[in-house]
Amino acid sequence: MDTTYYHYKRDTIVPATIFTLLYATWAILVSSGSQLIRNFDKTVINAICNHNAASVKFTTAFTNLGNTSVIVVETIIICVVLAFCRKYAFAFFTAGTMITANGYNWLIKHAVERQRPLTHHLVDAHGYSFPSGHSVGSAALFGVLIVLTILLVRNWTVRSLLCFIWALFPLLIGYTRIFSHVHYPSDVVGGFLGGIAFVLIGYTFLFHYYLEE
Numbered sequence: 001m002d003t004t005y006y007h008y009k010r011d012t013i014v015p016a017t018i019f020t021l022l023y024a025t026w027a028i029l030v031s032s033g034s035q036l037i038r039n040f041d042k043t044v045i046n047a048i049c050n051h052n053a054a055s056v057k058f059t060t061a062f063t064n065l066g067n068t069s070v071i072v073v074e075t076i077i078i079c080v081v082l083a084f085c086r087k088y089a090f091a092f093f094t095a096g097t098m099i100t101a102n103g104y105n106w107l108i109k110h111a112v113e114r115q116r117p118l119t120h121h122l123v124d125a126h127g128y129s130f131p132s133g134h135s136v137g138s139a140a141l142f143g144v145l146i147v148l149t150i151l152l153v154r155n156w157t158v159r160s161l162l163c164f165i166w167a168l169f170p171l172l173i174g175y176t177r178i179f180s181h182v183h184y185p186s187d188v189v190g191g192f193l194g195g196i197a198f199v200l201i202g203y204t205f206l207f208h209y210y211l212e213e
Helices: 003-008 013-031 035-048 053-066 068-084 088-112 133-152 156-179 185-211
Strands: none
Touching: 013 035, 013 088, 013 185, 035 156, 035 185, 053 068, 053 133, 053 156, 068 088, 068 133, 088 133, 088 185, 133 156, 133 185, 156 185
């Protein structure tokens, strides 16, 4: 085993279980039309949505970074780079996490069947609303990048800076989905919980079948 990531490996079965339970609880609240969820959505929408021209221009452009096609291309590039560097276990971790997270997201969307906000959408959006696919995809992808950065980057300053940047991307993408009126805030939160849960689950498998050796 490569000792460059030896001191940073930790089993994530406990946080994976916690985030999975949070995701399941949140999905139940959303699907049941909970007043808590309605109040949450209304409060967040009133706090962040506006008609500022600069904000509209930024959100309608930045949101494209969370498109499925973009996420797929980025995932393929990461996997190819990892395979080229002979980090095959990490490549399988990346591919497996992204495939399962987005596949399960499709199933949940069709199980909950929540309609999108009935307001003017600033960008094109199709299909059901919960969970936000952009949020799931970006949380999973950049969550994977955070894991890979922690394990493979030795320099503490570079590692910390990269992790901050990776964490910022899904937050901004989630914000754009709410601002663009194509998702409720609870859709975005559900997407984040789901994406993080799958990253932690994927890493748990990586830990037990490779890093623990």
